[in-house]
Amino acid sequence: MPTLTKNKRGFTLIELLIVMVILGLLTALVGPRLFGHVSSSKIKAARAQIEMMGTALDTFRLDFGRYPKTEEGLVVLWSKPEDEKLGAQWHGPYLKKKVEKDPWGNPYVYAAPGEHGEYDLSSLGADGKPGGSGDDADINSWE
Numbered sequence: 001m002p003t004l005t006k007n008k009r010g011f012t013l014i015e016l017l018i019v020m021v022i023l024g025l026l027t028a029l030v031g032p033r034l035f036g037h038v039s040s041s042k043i044k045a046a047r048a049q050i051e052m053m054g055t056a057l058d059t060f061r062l063d064f065g066r067y068p069k070t071e072e073g074l075v076v077l078w079s080k081p082e083d084e085k086l087g088a089q090w091h092g093p094y095l096k097k098k099v100e101k102d103p104w105g106n107p108y109v110y111a112a113p114g115e116h117g118e119y120d121l122s123s124l125g126a127d128g129k130p131g132g133s134g135d136d137a138d139i140n141s142w143e
Contacts, residue, residue, distance in 0.1 A: 042103035046123040046139045049099050053077065053108070053121060054141055056094035063091050067112040067119045074100070074110050074121075102139075104128065116142035 056077045061067050064086075068076045077094040081087050101107055102123035114120030121141040125132050132138065 042126070043135070043139065045103045046125075049102065050108075050121055050123065050139060050141050053095065053099060057119060057121075059094050060092070063089055068110075070111045074108060114142075116140070 053074065057067055060077060068074070072081070075098075076086075076090070077092065078098040080090050080092065099108070104123075104126050106124055106128040109122040109124065110119065112119040119141070123139040124130060125137050125139065126135040129136070130138060
């Protein structure tokens with residue numbers, strides 16, 4: 001049977017509480033800075049996705065001589081159209097994987113023809129509503 005020596009001892013309650021307070025303070029100081037980077041990362045990701053979809057839309061235009069209609073939406077960038085005539089011209093997928101939603105989980109807004117060009121593609125930001133500022137600001141293909 002192993003023998004216990006008197007030299008082994010555990011942490012006292014006070015020592016554990018001090019460590020927990022220190023961890024709490026570090027979390028309170030560092031946490032907000034990390035969350036600030038998360039929101040700016042989502043904005044950058046939405047901009048990159050809109051740019052990537054813009055390139056895919058341009059490639060679609062090369063095959064069809066036009067951008068997808070609003071009714072067709074962005075789905076034609078990764079799924080072959082059921083219409084035989086369109087399906088024969090389709091040389092996709094134009095995107096490697098489907099990108100239906102922005103980094104906040106809201107659908108991208110697509111219109112062709114657009115008010116600002118041949119097409120308009122937007123993310124409505126964190127709030128999912130038109131307009132806004134900061135994280136809620138819209139991210140648009142024409143800006």
